[in-house]
Amino acid sequence: MSNTEVVDVFLHYLSSKISLSDAELDQIRTVSIVKKLRKKQYLLQEGDVWRYHAFVADGFLRTFSVDEKSNEHIMNFSPENYWTGDRASLSSGNPSRFYIEALEDSAVVLITDQNFQGLCKRIPQLNELVNAILHRSFIVSQDRIHSSIALSAEEKYHHFLEKYPGISNRVPQHMIASFIGVTPETLTRIRRNSTKK
Known part of the structure; x- marks a missing residue:
């Protein structure tokens, strides 16, 4: 995809949500920066200050943290037509x-x-x-917090499949386990039990 095509995807997304004049589209085009990433390349690393609003025009990203035991905790998946970034770092200026x-x-x-x-x-x-x-992302966050507190491991997995049907076949199982907050072994057991039913 050329840089122009990447920006066109973004403008098409915006135009499908709101009505924009040609002059407004040009204003948005003028300030749009295209960043291409290879698989496994970082858009943001821990310790850096996030300064952008970012729209995924093509591909698939994940936002995660790493604890002191080197365990990864996935906060978000961002496929195409999703926004990504770190709002806390953006608004506070903190790393x-x-x-x-x-x-x-x-x-x-x-x-x-x-x-x-x-x-x-x-x-x-x-x-x-x-x-x-x-507003929507706040509701999604609330929903995730509720799921992590109130649902069993099996319910969390089925909730994930229901909420993100297009994602489950694009990411390795260990990342789904990290996202829903269970061990990879637990997820393997849940999936094995599901196929038996």
Whole structure:
């Protein structure tokens, strides 16, 4: 995919959500930076300050942290047409606790926070879209917290398959286990039991 095609995917996504004039599309195009990542390449590393709004135009990324025992904890998967980044680092200016890694060759559209805030001021419907996305992601986070507290390991796995049907065949099982908060061995047992039913 050429850089122009990557930005076109982003603009098409925005146009499918809100009504934008050609002049507004040009404003967005002007500040859009294309970042291409090879599989296993990082968009963000722990300790770096995150400064962008990032849209995945192509490919697939994951956001994760690593604890003191070197265990990975996956916070998010971001396939195409999803946003990614570290909002806490972006808003505070503090170093990130997370890594964002490409699980496939990927293309991401980056807009610096300063440029993004400027766009939101000039294009009110973009600001409304961002608020709607933040609202949805808050609900998703609440749902995940509830699942991790209230559901059994088996229920967590089935909840994951229900919520993210397109993701389960794109990531290794150990990453699904990390995302839902169970050990790979537990997930293997759950999957074995599911196939017996």
